[in-house]
Amino acid sequence: MKTLLVRGAIVCLLVFFQVSFLDILFPWFHVPLLIVASIVSWTLLVGFPASLWITVPLCLLFDLIIFGSVSGLSLYGVALAYATSFVSRRLMADRQGAGAGVYALFAAGAAVAYQLLSFFYVSVTAPFPLTGLPLFLPPSVLLFSLVLTLPLFVFTHTFLGRVENRLALALQKQFVRVR
């Protein structure tokens, strides 16, 4: 129960921080960088099956606030969590040091990939721009997304790592007490 409450509170905090802080500070981005970084961090920390129970509410809450219904982010989030688990098992890189750098780049690449997917989705499904202007995604926005996701991944990985460690410790103590 404690784990559920703590994780639920962190999910809410991450979403509110994304929509009310990062989206206002960097309005030209079209991707929830903090959400993407959190999905990768959490999957690395708790593994895919457990992270699914976190990723889906995280993405759904974000979709609810922004779009009012389930959006492509939820599907992308699940796919990203699986891909993270897949890559981490293949790479077998340590989550500290150079290995963390690899995963940070992976998270940054995931953010850029989502941005590109959203852009192509809007280009294909939106009616022909009546202003006559072609839809254009500046490379600088992609580069900035890539660069900004790196420290966000470090922050979320450190923060969530500490939280998960404390939760694991609390669960262990509870188990010992019961015994």
Add this chain to the structure above:
Amino acid sequence: MQTKLSRAALVCMALLFALVLKPTFLIQPVRALVATVAWPIERVFSATAFEIRGWFGFFTSIGSLKSENERLTEENRRLMVANVQERDVSKENDELRKEIGLIPRGTYDLAAATVIDRDESGLGNWVTIDQGFVQGIRKTMPVIVGNGVLAGRVGEVYPHSSRVMLLSNPDSLVNGTALGTEAKGIVKGEHGLGMLYDMVLRSDTLTAGDTVVTSGLGGDLPKSLVIGTVQDVRLSDDRLYQQASLASPVRFDALRFVFVIKNTPFL
């Protein structure tokens, strides 16, 4: 035994199902609850973000301060002259309106509001403000910036917050008229890219640089709220109407303080 891939596929299918079905009867109450709970936290986060952005904006704009200052001084001078002339006309208008018994124009009951979150998709479609049902906000109320620049309309209302559909939203349709030539048309949003002034009769004159304002037709918006400036005029694809891109004086991605018109005398 369920593999990770099959589990991921199952969840994706369930989400796709929810995406297609869009169960609004389930989503709306949850959304209202989330909006009520999120409102105070979003206020704190958004205020901090705007302050930080303000500081960054100050430092990055230092280089262009001199030229911006000169441009604004010149514009101020020009507007001062125009203001004096307008004041005379306005005074005469008020006297004439009093004579024939019409109530004064432009007296709005305004509710000041702060933006607490924005449309993350970057399409510039929505912002959320910190005024809601409890503060007297209702659906379709116009939202303005400054003295009378229309930014959008209230779309959804929660107890302490509301979502404002901006003019750049593709679902936004506003009746407009060009100030200089009185060419009537409809202002449509374009997925955050801008606005299009459409369905203008070919017999009407539409000139680049003219200002488009709300026409008041339909009675849902007050007259003479500024929408934007005509950029380029062309014929529609079917050649039946004229259309033009509009440049709004409002930067939708930088909106922080807005006003909701709660009570408008429509004339």
